[in-house]
Amino acid sequence: LAVPMDATTSGTPTIQYHNIPDQPITAIIASPLPTFQRQQRHCFGDSTPGEFPLSANPSIVLHVLTTCNLDPQDLAKLEASATMLFLFDLTCLLQATCSFFRQPANFAPDLDLSLSELAALDMCQKRAIFKPMTTEQRQDLKRRCGGSWKLVLRYLMAGEACCRREKSQAIAGPGHSIAVTSKGIVYSFGSNSSGQLGHGTTEEESRPRPIRTLQGIRIIQATAGAGRTMLVSDSGKVYAFGKDSFGEAEYGVQGSKTVTSPQLVESLKNIFVVQAAIGNFFTAVLSREGRVYTFSWGSDGKLGHHTDQSDVEPRPLLGALEDIPVVQIAAGYCYLLCLACQPSGMSVYSVGCGLGGKLGHGSRTDEKYPRLIEQFGLLNLQPMVVAAGAWHAAVVGRDGRVCTWGWGRYGCLGHGNDECESAPKVVEALNNVKAVHVATGDYTTFVVSNDGDVYSFGCGESASLGHNAVGNDEQGNRHANVLSPELVTSLKQINERVVQISLTNSIYWNAHTFALTESGKLYAFGAGDKGQLGIELVANQTERGNPERVEIDLG
Numbered sequence: 071l072a073v074p075m076d077a078t079t080s081g082t083p084t085i086q087y088h089n090i091p092d093q094p095i096t097a098i099i100a101s102p103l104p105t106f107q108r109q110q111r112h113c114f115g116d117s118t119p120g121e122f123p124l125s126a127n128p129s130i131v132l133h134v135l136t137t138c139n140l141d142p143q144d145l146a147k148l149e150a151s152a153t154m155l156f157l158f159d160l161t162c163l164l165q166a167t168c169s170f171f172r173q174p175a176n177f178a179p180d181l182d183l184s185l186s187e188l189a190a191l192d193m194c195q196k197r198a199i200f201k202p203m204t205t206e207q208r209q210d211l212k213r214r215c216g217g218s219w220k221l222v223l224r225y226l227m228a229g230e231a232c233c234r235r236e237k238s239q240a241i242a243g244p245g246h247s248i249a250v251t252s253k254g255i256v257y258s259f260g261s262n263s264s265g266q267l268g269h270g271t272t273e274e275e276s277r278p279r280p281i282r283t284l285q286g287i288r289i290i291q292a293t294a295g296a297g298r299t300m301l302v303s304d305s306g307k308v309y310a311f312g313k314d315s316f317g318e319a320e321y322g323v324q325g326s327k328t329v330t331s332p333q334l335v336e337s338l339k340n341i342f343v344v345q346a347a348i349g350n351f352f353t354a355v356l357s358r359e360g361r362v363y364t365f366s367w368g369s370d371g372k373l374g375h376h377t378d379q380s381d382v383e384p385r386p387l388l389g390a391l392e393d394i395p396v397v398q399i400a401a402g403y404c405y406l407l408c409l410a411c412q413p414s415g416m417s418v419y420s421v422g423c424g425l426g427g428k429l430g431h432g433s434r435t436d437e438k439y440p441r442l443i444e445q446f447g448l449l450n451l452q453p454m455v456v457a458a459g460a461w462h463a464a465v466v467g468r469d470g471r472v473c474t475w476g477w478g479r480y481g482c483l484g485h486g487n488d489e490c491e492s493a494p495k496v497v498e499a500l501n502n503v504k505a506v507h508v509a510t511g512d513y514t515t516f517v518v519s520n521d522g523d524v525y526s527f528g529c530g531e532s533a534s535l536g537h538n539a540v541g542n543d544e545q546g547n548r549h550a551n552v553l554s555p556e557l558v559t560s561l562k563q564i565n566e567r568v569v570q571i572s573l574t575n576s577i578y579w580n581a582h583t584f585a586l587t588e589s590g591k592l593y594a595f596g597a598g599d600k601g602q603l604g605i606e607l608v609a610n611q612t613e614r615g616n617p618e619r620v621e622i623d624l625g
Contacts, residue, residue: 128177135189136189136192136193141223141224142223145187145190148185170185175188183219187218190218194222199226199304200226211360214395215360215413229398232398235345238251239291239292239572239624242294242574242583244575244579245296245602246260246262246299246600247582251625254303256284257280258299259275259277259278259279259602260275260276262275266299266313267281268283268284268332272330275601276604278620283332288304289303291345293345295353296576298313299312300346302343306343307343311329311333312328313328337384342359344358345398349403350403354399355384360397361395362387363385389440390440391419397416398455398456402575403461404423404425405428406421406422407463419442419443421437421438430475432493445493449496451467451469451471451494451496452468455506457509459515460513460577461476461479462475462476462477464508466508471496471497473494473496474491474515475493475494476490479529481528481552482513482528483515484515484554485553487553500517503517503523504519507569511573512576514527514529514573517555523562524561524562526552526555527554528551530549530552533549534597536585536595537552560616564587564591566589569587570584572586580599582594582597583595583596585617589625592620594614595616595617595618597613598611604620604622605620605621
């Protein structure tokens, strides 16, 4: 049953946030319970209530709703369904009418909230970024999300799903790498000419090394650019090190000062940040409330504000997204993608340089303000994850479809050719794959399926696609470009379920790739000339064609 999502009954077509089959809530909670006897009892209507009527035990029902971690759409269905089977006290199944879940529950802190709204609020309060919010801040977030705690919960869960927030993650930066454990400990390795490893020196590191000065600070998200690194803590603080510039660092024109240890970004101290993204000529951050701020690259109005390139003050991204919460940002070469969460569903906005059609609007014109990519509506696709490569972009939909667009050089769009696409186009070769994650780099794309299989396509330079058969040292094979998605069999052979791929997103550095498994193991392949793979290379070797385990446990 699909119901409209508004301030009272949240719902779009069910969005799956958990690793469980996409099925109706009735199918999930009405699973066979062989050790218990099923009984049907009623709490409303003409029938005589059973000995444990739901209406007499709302606190227990609330506890079950909260601990079952139902997603917001299923909570909405409890209010909207005519009848609903519900697991109660783990001993029987009860039949309840929608009025029980829709009427005020008379519980603190708000006596007028229904049980499903209270359950959503309780689950929001478990989130690290929600806990420290004041009552006023929470109400403001509720208003921005559409007036329902179920909508707020959907917003928080969407951000967690697409950004691995508060989970382990690996970042394959330009020449250097960052790894964050599930406990928020940060390791860095690779090139360090600008102090971008954060160890207080400018010496390269070929093995993962923890950043000691961050002891006691839990990091929940990391991003890396050419010569610089940014980290976001669970308290919303941002730390930066490397080239001392929030603008372009590729050419060495800016960032002449180096910062070799993590430094708090003072200009962001009044903004609770949950994600940072480093693009070319600009940096963007996302606040807890879903507001986007950018640094630099505003002198000609490309980002909707006017500053000079040395300006380190965050400027709000003006235009269509001022009152729409954003759950994820992705930065590429002179452009920014924003995944927005609205009561009507998820959507993608783009802003910046339109060269190559990478903004997705069917043209190659620039956009000074965020503009909705309308093609997803025509494709009937609900975007769940966005990725911005240097010159191309990709999205994974709720139904597992993958769309790509932009400059198709080397086959990085996966459509079997190297042509440009100025609007999102479904990758037909992946029709039989249900994707859950996508990563893009410099003319390279990786897709992770729901069963952990990995597909890659695009530029094969530096052996970063992973298509190198075991024992095959033929350079021509490992460096071949791939025009359509191919299964990365070398990752299949590690017998681990892959949950995240990260690859270098810079047109000036040889690329390397990380594959993170569900158990927290990290595998690396591609260019390793600066130690960025975190593994030892033999004499005269500059890259690895096959995934090799990095000796670090991120679980």
